[in-house]
Amino acid sequence: MNELRxxxxxxxxxxxxxxxxxxxxxxxxxxPVVGGELPREVASNVEKAFTRVGLSTTSPLGYLQVNExxxxxxxxxxxxxxxxxxxxxxxxxxxxxxxxxxxxSLIPPDTDKYTAKAFLEGGELGYFVYVPPGVNLxxxxxxxxxxxxxxxxxYTHNVVYVDRxxxxxxxxxxxxxxxxxxxxHIGISxxxxxxxxxxxxxxxxxxSSGVHVRPRTAVKVKEGGExxxxxxxxxxxxxxxxxxxxxxxxxxxTQMVSIVAGEGKGIYDVGGKAVLEGxxxxxxxxxxxxAKDNSIIYSRSEIEALxxxxxxxxxxxxxxxxxxxxxxxxxVLSSKVPGAQLTHEAAIGMIxxxxxxxxxxxxxxxxxxxxLILKGFISVEAPKIPRTVKREIDRLVKxxxxxxxx
Amino acid sequence: xxxxxxxxxxxxxxxxxVLKGVNLxxxxxxxxxxxxxxxxxxxxxxxxIMGLSHVxxxxxxxxxxGKDITNLKPFERARLGIxxxxxxxxxxxxxxxxxxxxxxxxxxxxxKYMDTLIDFLDLRDxxxxxxxxxxxxxxxxxxxxxxxxxxxxxxxxxDEPDSGVDIESIKLIGEAIKFAKNxxxxxxxxxxxxxxxxxxxGRIDSTHxxxxxxxxxxxxxxxxxEKIRKHGFKGVVEVxxxxx
Numbered sequence: 001m002n003e004l005r006x007x008x009x010x011x012x013x014x015x016x017x018x019x020x021x022x023x024x025x026x027x028x029x030x031x032p033v034v035g036g037e038l039p040r041e042v043a044s045n046v047e048k049a050f051t052r053v054g055l056s057t058t059s060p061l062g063y064l065q066v067n068e069x070x071x072x073x074x075x076x077x078x079x080x081x082x083x084x085x086x087x088x089x090x091x092x093x094x095x096x097x098x099x100x101x102x103x104x105s106l107i108p109p110d111t112d113k114y115t116a117k118a119f120l121e122g123g124e125l126g127y128f129v130y131v132p133p134g135v136n137l138x139x140x141x142x143x144x145x146x147x148x149x150x151x152x153x154x155y156t157h158n159v160v161y162v163d164r165x166x167x168x169x170x171x172x173x174x175x176x177x178x179x180x181x182x183x184x185h186i187g188i189s190x191x192x193x194x195x196x197x198x199x200x201x202x203x204x205x206x207x208s209s210g211v212h213v214r215p216r217t218a219v220k221v222k223e224g225g226e227x228x229x230x231x232x233x234x235x236x237x238x239x240x241x242x243x244x245x246x247x248x249x250x251x252x253x254t255q256m257v258s259i260v261a262g263e264g265k266g267i268y269d270v271g272g273k274a275v276l277e278g279x280x281x282x283x284x285x286x287x288x289x290x291a292k293d294n295s296i297i298y299s300r301s302e303i304e305a306l307x308x309x310x311x312x313x314x315x316x317x318x319x320x321x322x323x324x325x326x327x328x329x330x331x332v333l334s335s336k337v338p339g340a341q342l343t344h345e346a347a348i349g350m351i352x353x354x355x356x357x358x359x360x361x362x363x364x365x366x367x368x369x370x371x372l373i374l375k376g377f378i379s380v381e382a383p384k385i386p387r388t389v390k391r392e393i394d395r396l397v398k399x400x401x402x403x404x405x406x
Numbered sequence: 407x408x409x410x411x412x413x414x415x416x417x418x419x420x421x422x423x424v425l426k427g428v429n430l431x432x433x434x435x436x437x438x439x440x441x442x443x444x445x446x447x448x449x450x451x452x453x454x455i456m457g458l459s460h461v462x463x464x465x466x467x468x469x470x471x472g473k474d475i476t477n478l479k480p481f482e483r484a485r486l487g488i489x490x491x492x493x494x495x496x497x498x499x500x501x502x503x504x505x506x507x508x509x510x511x512x513x514x515x516x517x518k519y520m521d522t523l524i525d526f527l528d529l530r531d532x533x534x535x536x537x538x539x540x541x542x543x544x545x546x547x548x549x550x551x552x553x554x555x556x557x558x559x560x561x562x563x564x565d566e567p568d569s570g571v572d573i574e575s576i577k578l579i580g581e582a583i584k585f586a587k588n589x590x591x592x593x594x595x596x597x598x599x600x601x602x603x604x605x606x607x608g609r610i611d612s613t614h615x616x617x618x619x620x621x622x623x624x625x626x627x628x629x630x631x632e633k634i635r636k637h638g639f640k641g642v643v644e645v646x647x648x649x650x
Contacts, residue, residue, distance in 0.1 A: 317500045347499055354496045361456050361492075362510055363484035363557060372509050374500030381534075395556060 019241025032123025580606020
């Protein structure tokens with residue numbers, strides 16, 4: 001641990017590879033607390049934040065973090081019936097050797113200054129989820145991270161382990177109440193998918209024009225495992241930079257879907273990378289990004305093939321909703337093996353007048369025509385996402401379309 | 407009440423006058439065909455009746471079921487029961503054909519015909535593809551016909567549904583047109599270059615030759631195609647001019 005600490009200390013000024021560089025000294029940090037009941041004065045803000053990401057307070061919440069305070073007790077019993085452990089990481093690190101073994105094993109603390117700060121200052125709030133072998137967990141584990149104070153930084157460190165042959169769905173809503181003018185969220189997520197296990201991870205995000213967001217995610221998928229991520233962000237943001245990396249062993253597969261609706265003056269630097277480390281591993285990275293106002297979206301995706309008979313496909317489509325917005329797509333394919341099949345397609349366009357007129361001739365008003373095109377564009381099928389979560393995603397799609405048209 | 411009346415229609419694209427006084431009457435339930443060489447205004451006439459913005463109406467009027475629709479927007483005309491099957495529909499990047507099909511069927515309460523028409527037109531395998539992207543000629547026409555008929559239109563205007571289409575697709579398109587006429591009581595105004603589709607759809611009520619922006623001759627399709635084969639379009643026009 002001391003060695004990691006030394007490395008983190010050395011990385012405190014190390015900028016991230018992508019995204020605008022932030023001065024971290026201007027953000028304050030609270031003392032991390034694992035609390036019991038949610039105080040009433042916090043509850044109404046939290047409820048508003050929930051609604052923005054399509055969740056409700058009746059969702060089976062496994063973990064809630066408001067700023068630097070963690071609450072978790074409510075649904076412990078529901079999950080423990082299945083042998084599933086859901087704890088704040090801070091507690092899991094005390095209780096379970098597995099948590100200690102896994103934490104910081106996929107994301108080195110000296111990756112950049114954000115990971116270094118999280119390691120040194122974070123207090124290990126965040127969630128720990130362990131699903132034992134052979135369990136098909138029928139209810140999704142909902143987790144929610146809410147930021148309500150403007151000058152502060154929220155750290156969260158999440159570790160999920162889905163053991164051999166198990167199936168689990170994790171949903172994380174990250175949100176702030178409307179109009180928050182500042183704040184920084186740094187999230188470290190390390191996920192492990194065991195042999196022939198399946199994990200779906202849905203991230204529903206709604207930030208605000210002053211908030212900076214720096215998630216750091218890495219996923220390890222063992223032989224025959226499956227990892228599906230579905231990422232939606234639609235709100236303004238000051239800047240967001242995220243580049244999850246998924247490492248795939250033999251026959252393991254991943255599908256990574258990102259839906260990004262940029263607005264205001266936000267800088268959205270989003271994407272993902274899959275490393276095909278095993279024979280017959282496969283990856284599909286799908287992005288649908290749309291930008292309006294003066295927003296800039298960098299849509300990055302990379303698939304790196306290291307083994308024979310691996311397959312990968314990148315599809316990145318961008319839609320500009322006005323002329324001041326900017327979308328940059330950066331698809332990268334990299335292979336060291338002749339037997340790997342890698343493909344990509346990328347395109348950026350605007351809604352064409354002839355498309356609108358075509359739909360108007362089919363009976364749609366101009367507004368309805370725009371909404372139809374946008375809804376079709378951002379609705380990416382992911383059959384493995386559970387129906388309850390799909391309903392929440394659909395609610396967000398509706399909000400995104402209404403905002404874009406109006 | 408008269409169903410569709412186009413009266414002395416003069417219309418243009420940019421600064422070019424394309425239609426120079428078109429008169430046309432269609433009764434409910436009829437099938438009419440328009441033929442003519444390239445660039446005489448066949449597609450422009452359909453676009454003008456649909457109200458598409460690239461066609462400017464300079465004179466004359468269009469009356470549908472007794473209502474003057476000359477100044478209505480395309481979606482208002484569509485909601486009165488007029489539909490246009492495009493010759494080349496636009497591609498929709500990222501939007502599945504299924505989305506368009508479900509939205510149109512939902513709008514016009516045609517969910518119950520949806521599956522029948524999808525099977526008629528052999529489109530099931532195309533539903534999850536991006537709408538019109540990379541479709542073959544036949545696929546494009548069949549998908550467009552599906553969207554046109556899902557509007558349950560009183561009048562369907564079909565712009566060259568048989569051009570660039572394989573024989574198999576022509577048969578399917580013919581079946582779908584018959585279905586629309588018989589089951590949905592749809593009147594048809596059809597533009598064709600080759601007349602190939604006509605063999606598949608049975609009785610045609612009237613065929614019109616459009617030449618240089620005017621309808622110069624109307625008659626039965628057999629008679630007109632026979633004359634075109636013998637004398638060419640120009641010949642037909644000159645013979646009629648001498649007679650006239």
